[in-house]
Amino acid sequence: MTQSVEDGATVPICYESRIADINLDESILQKIDDKYWDLSEEAEEYNIERSKKELSKMEELLGAPEIIDDICRDIVHHYEENRANELSGKAMIVAYSRSVAIKMYEKILELRPDWDEKVKVVMSGSNKDPEEWYNIIGDKSYKKELENKFKDDKDPMKIAIVVDMWLTGFDVPSLATMYVYKPMKGHNLMQAIARVNRVFKGKEGGLVVDYIGIASELKKAMSEYTDRDKKKYGDPDVDKVAYPKFQEKLEICQDLFHGFDYSKFFGDSNLERSKVISMGVNFMEDLSRENTKKDYLKEALLLKKWLSLCSSRAKERERFEAAFFEAVRTVLVKVSSTGKLSLPEINKQITELLNQSIKSTGVINVINVSEEVSLFDPEFLDKVRALESSNLTRTILEKLLDDEVKVYTKTNLVKAEEFSELLKNTRNKYINGHITNDEVIEELIKIAKLLREAHLEGENLGLTEEELAFYNAIALPENIHDFYDDETLIKITQELTDSLRKNRRIDWQKKESARAKMRVTVKRLLKKYDYPPKEIDGALDKVIAQCELWVDEVA
Numbered sequence: 001m002t003q004s005v006e007d008g009a010t011v012p013i014c015y016e017s018r019i020a021d022i023n024l025d026e027s028i029l030q031k032i033d034d035k036y037w038d039l040s041e042e043a044e045e046y047n048i049e050r051s052k053k054e055l056s057k058m059e060e061l062l063g064a065p066e067i068i069d070d071i072c073r074d075i076v077h078h079y080e081e082n083r084a085n086e087l088s089g090k091a092m093i094v095a096y097s098r099s100v101a102i103k104m105y106e107k108i109l110e111l112r113p114d115w116d117e118k119v120k121v122v123m124s125g126s127n128k129d130p131e132e133w134y135n136i137i138g139d140k141s142y143k144k145e146l147e148n149k150f151k152d153d154k155d156p157m158k159i160a161i162v163v164d165m166w167l168t169g170f171d172v173p174s175l176a177t178m179y180v181y182k183p184m185k186g187h188n189l190m191q192a193i194a195r196v197n198r199v200f201k202g203k204e205g206g207l208v209v210d211y212i213g214i215a216s217e218l219k220k221a222m223s224e225y226t227d228r229d230k231k232k233y234g235d236p237d238v239d240k241v242a243y244p245k246f247q248e249k250l251e252i253c254q255d256l257f258h259g260f261d262y263s264k265f266f267g268d269s270n271l272e273r274s275k276v277i278s279m280g281v282n283f284m285e286d287l288s289r290e291n292t293k294k295d296y297l298k299e300a301l302l303l304k305k306w307l308s309l310c311s312s313r314a315k316e317r318e319r320f321e322a323a324f325f326e327a328v329r330t331v332l333v334k335v336s337s338t339g340k341l342s343l344p345e346i347n348k349q350i351t352e353l354l355n356q357s358i359k360s361t362g363v364i365n366v367i368n369v370s371e372e373v374s375l376f377d378p379e380f381l382d383k384v385r386a387l388e389s390s391n392l393t394r395t396i397l398e399k400l401l402d403d404e405v406k407v408y409t410k411t412n413l414v415k416a417e418e419f420s421e422l423l424k425n426t427r428n429k430y431i432n433g434h435i436t437n438d439e440v441i442e443e444l445i446k447i448a449k450l451l452r453e454a455h456l457e458g459e460n461l462g463l464t465e466e467e468l469a470f471y472n473a474i475a476l477p478e479n480i481h482d483f484y485d486d487e488t489l490i491k492i493t494q495e496l497t498d499s500l501r502k503n504r505r506i507d508w509q510k511k512e513s514a515r516a517k518m519r520v521t522v523k524r525l526l527k528k529y530d531y532p533p534k535e536i537d538g539a540l541d542k543v544i545a546q547c548e549l550w551v552d553e554v555a
Helices: 002-006 026-040 045-062 065-083 098-111 131-137 140-151 186-196 215-223 227-233 238-256 270-284 287-310 316-336 343-358 378-386 390-411 413-431 437-461 465-474 486-502 512-527 539-554
Strands: 013-017 091-094 119-122 159-162 177-180 206-210
Touching (some): 013 238, 013 287, 065 091, 065 177, 098 119, 098 131, 098 159, 119 140, 177 186, 238 316, 270 316, 270 390, 316 390, 378 437, 390 413, 413 437, 486 539, 512 539
Parallel strands (some): 013 206, 091 159, 119 159, 177 206
């Protein structure tokens, strides 16, 4: 098991007992557990009828309306508060018997009438079943339909109530929660709980929620594994492992934020929460905290992991505080990621995160935008300039500019080199302390305006973006206009672009001989215009390099 977790084949499993929460007598449950196994394992013929009678008595007790009511209320509360937003929200309820499964299904729908698509019963049928059960259980094709729905992470079916089916050989990787109301032992128990330890992106572990008293049996089953397993995962109790780990990581995050006041996050104002998150990101983005930020990103992620396994145990203030740390981590990751930065998407994600964590309402505007923005929009640049969080402002501008320059690296060699150099020099001046935070923001805004002018250049010359990239390469030499006027340079550009399009070949990118022919074609066309002039060194190399970039991008 340990090796399986460390190899990434499975995730660890945590255990949470809810018996005390529903006021069930654990001693009675233990007697039921012992009797259940004693009777069910007896094989002598004369004991069969006695076994059936005793088991039916236990079923009467475990299926009593008041017990079913308490358990279902607790499951619904626990699921909504702690597990509904965990990954895809998939959960499994293991019922004591088929009749108990039906009772639980009916009670859950009574408590949540709008869950008719969310919760389903998956179990075998019998000719002796009451007629009303058939519509719930269905036939073989219906069970196959439910299987496909449960395996679809986007399907509205989120909760499966099972008895024996789906407890072995059935995998839904995003399934992270199992509610157990059935005695199980040994291999059967390990097979069942293994449904929640499959690897899935973002899944920190599987949670087994106990309503029948399987703790001792779980420990026995776990003891069959190696000493190494017992040391690392032998006690999966949430109260003994996950919750203390969560508190430990919470304290570490508190220490990493020492000196920053985030108390207003605990208030009722979304506006104040937005400001606190922004200032928290700003606090961590300070260059003097570079190492602190790295530690924080690691520890805050672990905090999220442990909370996902013990959220029902965490106190309200702990959950609020963890929500703040996770919101800050999310923004930090987004503004430093390699993917394209979408400020409205950050706001949307933070809003959803806080709505799930602390039942917040309304929109959390961490970054002061509400719709898609453009770096070339003067109003947006004014909004960014006005942000109170100067470190965050600098980081956002750098990221947005990096995104634009990345576009150029695929299409326009000259502009990519020009703006990469501008950004590099500006960053170096700031890092070396030659300019202040406010000054670097103004420098970055100037670069944004230069980028906008570069985009408009093609329109002014009547060139497409593709043609403009060739024009920039051809017109790059500082004194090129001593030899050609704009009209001639544009004509060369358009002929070159047209020639490349007409002679485009699939093997240009793959075969050096094909690329060599492409270079010959380009040189012949330029020679017609006596380009480049003898007085200008290296001009032809830049044009050829732009042509090769175009070839690679087209391919």
